[in-house]
Amino acid sequence: MGANTRPKELGVCGLDEIDESEFSGLAQRHRRELHVHCYRMLGSFEDAEDTVQETFLRAWRRRETFAGRSSFRAWLYRIATNACLDLLAKCRPEPATGGEVRWLQPYPDRLLDELAAAVADEPEVVAVARETIELAYLVAVQHLAPRPRAVLILRDVLGWPAKDVAELLGDSVNSVNSALQRARAGMREHLPAERQDWTGGEEDAGTRELVRRYTDASVATDIDRLAALLRDDVRCSMPPTPGLHVGRDAVVTDWVGSGFVGMTGLRAVETRVNRQPAVAFYHWRKREGAYLPLTIDVLRVTGGTISEIITFHDDQFPRLGLPERLPADGTD
Structure with a gap:
């Protein structure tokens, strides 16, 4: 995080001598990485957007508190983390339970x-690792209490030193280390056991073929x-719809009961999410004379088979950059 370096973009003047437009320009450089950070904390794309906006408002109003002891980026992360904790305390005082996260949204x-x-040219910025943005990770994180969640993300994802995390949370280093151990134990409990074998993030031929077969069978409702x-x-x-189905028989029974079998007039577009x-x-x-959005299935692949399907509703299509409609293909 470059926590011990003064931000080169601020020169020698700090924040007191720049106007709101200049401040906004500095902050906006970090919008996407802050959004991903808030998304990990909250599990919701929309809540992350609101929290980043709140972060920038707080940062501008409290700009005099930036003393240059840490980087501008680290200062924004501190504000963003606290904004997430405030939102969680207000709107989600209890973490997720039962293996599902009803507020989960795709990225x-x-x-x-x-x-x-x-x-790419900023070595101090931690790259977005596949292992910390996949939906299985997001679901596991949402099962942690807010403060251990923050500790885990700051320490294990962003690589912050324990003393910096302790300062952010107003806690001791010992407490932070204890919270980290609890959080890691919670993650082991909620992450898939075969997570290290997951190939969903790799563009290997086997995964592509599996997705193609899944797509074809789904369109045929076979x-x-x-x-x-x-x-x-x-x-x-299928967040936010409640219900977690575990096991092939349970999933198939749900598909049959939902009316999926026998449905006609489907088309599909393959994409990537998380x-x-x-x-x-x-x-x-x-x-309408067109194919309109229905659902999007995000797949986790393990050992050449599909180990998880998280289905999202059609309201997620716009932010995923998917077409709002597909034209008639002449066969319907």
Whole structure:
């Protein structure tokens, strides 16, 4: 984080001698990385956007508190983390339970690519690691209490020293280290056991072929072909709709009960979300004369089979950069 260096972009004047426009220009350079940080803390793309905006407002109003002892980036991270903790205390006093996160939202890969490109020449910025942005990680993090969650992300993801985290939280180094151990134990409890074997973030031929087969079987609503692609202990959820289905039989039963089997007029677009393969489905609407957004499935692949499907509703299509409609293909 460069916590012991004065930000070169501020020169020798600090924040007291710049106007609001200049301040905004400095802060905006860090918007995307702060957004990803808040997204990890909150699990919601929308809440992360609101919290980053709140971070910039707080930073401008409290600019006199920046004394140059840490970098401008680190100072913004401190404000953002506290803004996240305030939101969690107000809106989500209890962490997620039961393996599902009803407020979970996807994060488009195109924005992660923008961040990776923006910080490519800044070695002090921690790159967005696939392991800390995948949905399985986000779900596990949301099961931690807010302060241990903050400690885990600051220490294990961003690489902050324990003393800096302690200063941010107004706590002792011993307390921070204890919270980190509890958080790591919680992550081991909630992360998939075979996480190290997950290949969803790799563009390997086997994963691409599996996703293609899943896409084709889904468009055909062929339940037998789909079932053959699933692990025995596959997990399926659809936030914010409550309900976590675990096991191939339970998932298939849910699909049959939902009316999916026998549905016609589907088309699909393959994409990537949270560094994972995803398939966006569109449903033919005769009145509109087009295929309109239906759902998007984000897949976790383990050992050549699908080990998790998290389905999101059509309201997520715009931020994922997906078409708002697909034209008729002449076959319907």
